[in-house]
Amino acid sequence: MNDPTPFRPYAQGTQPPYDVPEYRGTNKRHPKHALHALPHTVTETTGPRFSPAHFPPAVDMTINTSGKPALGERIIVAGTITDENGRPVPRTMVEIWQCNATGRYDHPADQHDAPLDPNFHGEGRVFTDDNGRYRFITIRPGAYPWPNHKNAWRPNHIHFSYFGPAFATRLITQMYFPGDPLLALDPIFNGVPDAHARDRLIAQFDLDITQPDWALGYRFDVVLRGRAATPMEE
Amino acid sequence: MAIATASQTIGPYWHLIEDSTWADLTRFGAEGENITLTGAVLDGDGQPCADACVEIWQSDPPVSEKFPGFGRSNTDSKGVFRFTTLKPGPVPGRGNAQQAPHIAVTVLSRGLMRGLVTRAYFQGDKLNETDPLLMSVEDPARRATLIARPDGAGVWRMDIKLQGDGETVFLDV
Numbered sequence: 001m002n003d004p005t006p007f008r009p010y011a012q013g014t015q016p017p018y019d020v021p022e023y024r025g026t027n028k029r030h031p032k033h034a035l036h037a038l039p040h041t042v043t044e045t046t047g048p049r050f051s052p053a054h055f056p057p058a059v060d061m062t063i064n065t066s067g068k069p070a071l072g073e074r075i076i077v078a079g080t081i082t083d084e085n086g087r088p089v090p091r092t093m094v095e096i097w098q099c100n101a102t103g104r105y106d107h108p109a110d111q112h113d114a115p116l117d118p119n120f121h122g123e124g125r126v127f128t129d130d131n132g133r134y135r136f137i138t139i140r141p142g143a144y145p146w147p148n149h150k151n152a153w154r155p156n157h158i159h160f161s162y163f164g165p166a167f168a169t170r171l172i173t174q175m176y177f178p179g180d181p182l183l184a185l186d187p188i189f190n191g192v193p194d195a196h197a198r199d200r201l202i203a204q205f206d207l208d209i210t211q212p213d214w215a216l217g218y219r220f221d222v223v224l225r226g227r228a229a230t231p232m233e234e
Numbered sequence: 235m236a237i238a239t240a241s242q243t244i245g246p247y248w249h250l251i252e253d254s255t256w257a258d259l260t261r262f263g264a265e266g267e268n269i270t271l272t273g274a275v276l277d278g279d280g281q282p283c284a285d286a287c288v289e290i291w292q293s294d295p296p297v298s299e300k301f302p303g304f305g306r307s308n309t310d311s312k313g314v315f316r317f318t319t320l321k322p323g324p325v326p327g328r329g330n331a332q333q334a335p336h337i338a339v340t341v342l343s344r345g346l347m348r349g350l351v352t353r354a355y356f357q358g359d360k361l362n363e364t365d366p367l368l369m370s371v372e373d374p375a376r377r378a379t380l381i382a383r384p385d386g387a388g389v390w391r392m393d394i395k396l397q398g399d400g401e402t403v404f405l406d407v
Contacts, residue, residue, distance in 0.1 A: 003328045011237045016347035025243075025345030028278040029396045033376075035406035038367060042325050043338050043353075044407055046293045048304030054262075084236050097250040105247040109285070123250045159245060167291045167338055168407050172349065174242040191347050192240040201240060223236045 006040035007168040007225040008084055013194040022187035024148050040168060047166040050093040052127055061096070061124045061138040070120035072101025072139035074215040077175070077203065081132045081162065084226030088132025095161035096124035096136060103142030112144050137215065143182060155182035155189065164224040175220045176202045241349070244342040246285045249308060257307040259290075259319040264301035266320035270389040271354060271382065274313040275341055278397030282313025286343035288394075290354075294322040294335070321356070327366050334361035334368065341394055350404045354382045354392045371403055379403050 018030035038044070062070040081089040099105045099122060102114035106121050120139060128134045143153050157174040164170065176183060183189050183202070192198045200221075209217025255261055260268060271290065275283040286309040297303040307315040319337070327333040335356055340349040355362055362368055362381065371377040379402040385391035394402050 008238075014237050015241055018347060018350070020347055023243075023345070023347070026347065027345075028281070029283065029343065029345035031350065031397055031401055031404050033401055033403070036367075036371060036403050038405040038407055039328055040407070041327055041333060042293045043291070043333070043336070046297075048291060048302055049297060082236060084238055086236060095251045097248065099247075105250065107247045107250060109246055121250070125251075159242075159248070161244075161251065170289075170340065170349065171239060172241060172244045172342055173239055174245075188242055188347070191242075194240075197237065197240045201242065222239045225238045226236075 004040060004042055004045035005227045005229055006045065007166065008228045010225070014192070014197040016191040016193070020187060020191040023191055044168040045166050047163060047169065050127075050163065055093060055125060057126050058124045059126055059136050061122065061136065062120070064119055064121060066119050068119045070100070070139050071117050072120070072142075074137065075140050076135065076137055076209050076211060076215050076217040077158070077220055078133070078135035078206075078209045078217065079219050079221040081128050081134065081164075081222045081224060083164070083169075083224050087226070088128070088130075089164055089224055090128055090130045090132055092128050092163055092165070094126050094128065094134055096126070096138070096158060098122045098138065098141040098158045099144060101139050101142050103144030114142070114144065135209075140177070148187060153182050153185075155180040155186050160222070162222065162224060169224045171222070171224060173201065173222075177218070178202055178205055241347060243344060243347050244287055246344040248287050248342070252287075252306070252308060254308070257305055257315075257317050259302055259305045259317065262300045262302065264295070264298070264320055266295055268318065268388060269321045270316060270318055271337060271392070272314060272316040272385070272389065273382070273392040273394055275309050275315065275343070275394045276313055276396065280398075282309070282311065283343055283396070284309055284311050284313055286313070286315070286341055288315040289340045289342065290317055290319070291338045291340075292319070292322045292336075294325050295320055324361055331366050332361060332364070334359050334365035336365075339392075339394070341396070350396065351407045352394065352402050352404050353380050354390070355380055356390060357381050357383045376403050
């Protein structure tokens, strides 16, 4: 029986370490032992499949059951998901969550003194098309304080969860906005050692995605791990 | 060659995307040996991680309309996650090896810049003695962190210690 083709190891410095002293939450949660090597097996090279039939898309996060629009600056976020070999990742599920325009999450643990928007929950779900493209509509999230250090504020960001074709391609990340002065001060963003890898977490303003008289557009392209060698094709 | 996008923490507010039914992998009608897989996620002080997202993936039984193979559970105030699933059988390893029945487990949380991946094997399974991953963990005490123990009828328990004494073996996937 042929061994499954493994996925590439992550390129050096392009993923954050577990121990980021400036990010206080990592202090008691990072393992002290090195990760244990595991050659990829069928467990790592296969993964879940999500179909829109079971997991209905929620493409416009500004529309909700109340029928009233969410408050804030409406934006369009779009991009392409490819793998490290440059191939699109088709029909994969993308989960999205974020705070509202005032910097408050619709979540009981968020006690920031900023108003909730009853017309914005902050949850979305989209699927890429056959060419790995996705697009959704939301509100530009606000900045908010957090207790990591004195006068600490998270830059504006949107959370993303990606699955890709295999257990080994799972990715959770955050998308940031260009020109945000808080980026230079944020220990989570700066927890990624490689400057280029960090910059790729920042969406690009895109006039082609921008819809005239309606909403600004941002491009956020994502790369998931690719297989180390090209499998034989039929 | 493109380089994979960097990971960022899932943070404390991931519950916005939570659907608690995902913790039950039998919800679409899959039939087999039903089990509960549970345990607590604990930090370096032994304190519960009450805001974690725990995900499981198993390649056996094969994914079907009735069996998603994937589940997600939150952790409660005691750090406890809980899944209902079907007990996996052995799956092929690399070369001619066979892998003992196991479930892949990922912990995501505030304070984790990336997910931590481990596996839950089942105590008492004869194949554990020849499983390539278990055999590659030389220290028996560390190896034991990968093995769930029976905790009542059909219930398997494996605590996950992120740091310090009894630290779980995490895998470089």
